[in-house]
Amino acid sequence: MRPYYQIPIIECGEPLVQIPLELFAVESPHPYQKLGANYEGHSPYYLRQTVITNLIQAQNYLQLLHPHWHIQIFDAYRPVAVQQFMVDYSFREALRNRGLTETELSPQQQKEIWAAVYEIWAVPSLDINTPPPHSTGAAVDITLVNDTGEIVNMGSPIDEMSERSHPEYYLNSNQEYYANRQLLYSIMLKAGFQRNPREWWHFSFGDQMWAWLYNQSHPQTVMTARYGRLTENTHTNFQ
Template identity: 25%
Template sequence: MKNKYSDQCLEEKMVKYSDLIRIKTKENNEKLVKLDGSTIPNGYVLEFSEMKKITGENIFVRETIAEKLNNAQTDIKKKCSNLSLFVTFGFRDLSVQTIRFLNELKNQNKFYADPSDLYEAVHRYIAVPNVAGHPTGGAIDIIIVDKDTQKTIDFGGKQYDYRTKNCYVFTNTITQKQKENRMLLRTTLIDVGFAPFDGEWWHFSYGDREWAYFYKKRGAIYNQITYEDLSKFML
């Protein structure tokens, strides 16, 4: 009961769809760039490989995100030379986000008298498209790997495991060492300007609505990019 109550408290404190929809955006037209694998190792995982149809094996992010990742990589190597950041997702086409959202919407088997509560419930698993960070090119999914073993360090839960509470950054269901590993990732990314999302230990962003909410900015600087406009944002 203790862990369940604790996780409920964590959920109440997480940023919600209703928080994000109120935040205004003013697109700054910053370009998308391909992540350089020699600097920031990256690659899609099987569960989230839909973008390969659009960008191939390449992961794209906004220019500033790439710069901040380079800085974060330098910082983490100073802390431990055998560790490296590894990005598993960046820009997600809005159509891909929408399909995932609609699929999760169909999976809801509970009646909500207020439709907004339904959106909030789904948003916990997959962001509502019009406020989602990945379609802006400003959000990333990221882990830390041990270069000696080529394996992910122990975060106390598999990445993209949304169905358990282990995805919550501050869950009480993990060990002290696993908490320390999550804090290593979190502090490294925050130190270079990324905003964390407490509902997913692997998710960080800059320039989107979540970033604006976390840092109490006047508004977001990146908006969602549609497939039709994608070419305008490519360098």
């Protein structure tokens, strides 16, 4: 159980809105669609309205420091079904990387591999009290693209299941990678986002993780989440 699931959700009802992709760099086609994830004909590039507003603000902060650089959007709103697909895919990849098959796994090996998967991936929960962050429309996975269109080197790819994904991993070993991660963090923090402590690329605004992290750094505050899991009935603007 993630510690942020203790945070109450007071859903504000803000709609999902399509991200104005012309303002950002974008991974195309969407990386999970390339793997076979089914978004049921919808675009994956949606977020809550205020999250988009804040993301644009972060991009403006970036361009004050580095004109012509852009935030690149890797992933945004993720239905729970896609969360399940990616969890299952990552489990299979972890098996393949270890040269194992599921039928030959010992109980201990299975436990260790699932632990590695859930180090990165939230449980694809349908419980309204424990939604995966991306299924709220509040979380976005991003990196940076420089003025020549090259992805800025962060020292590890998005979604890598290893300690290199931890934001502080390169603090004492590679100042270039660490500085790039800190640049991304600084512009997002200034725009109101919080960063997943386990993933250099994952930022959110308004969900349980965001509120929990905010409360950690502001002990005098009791912040609640404003965005919960979206259902077919609550994201009518999703198209």
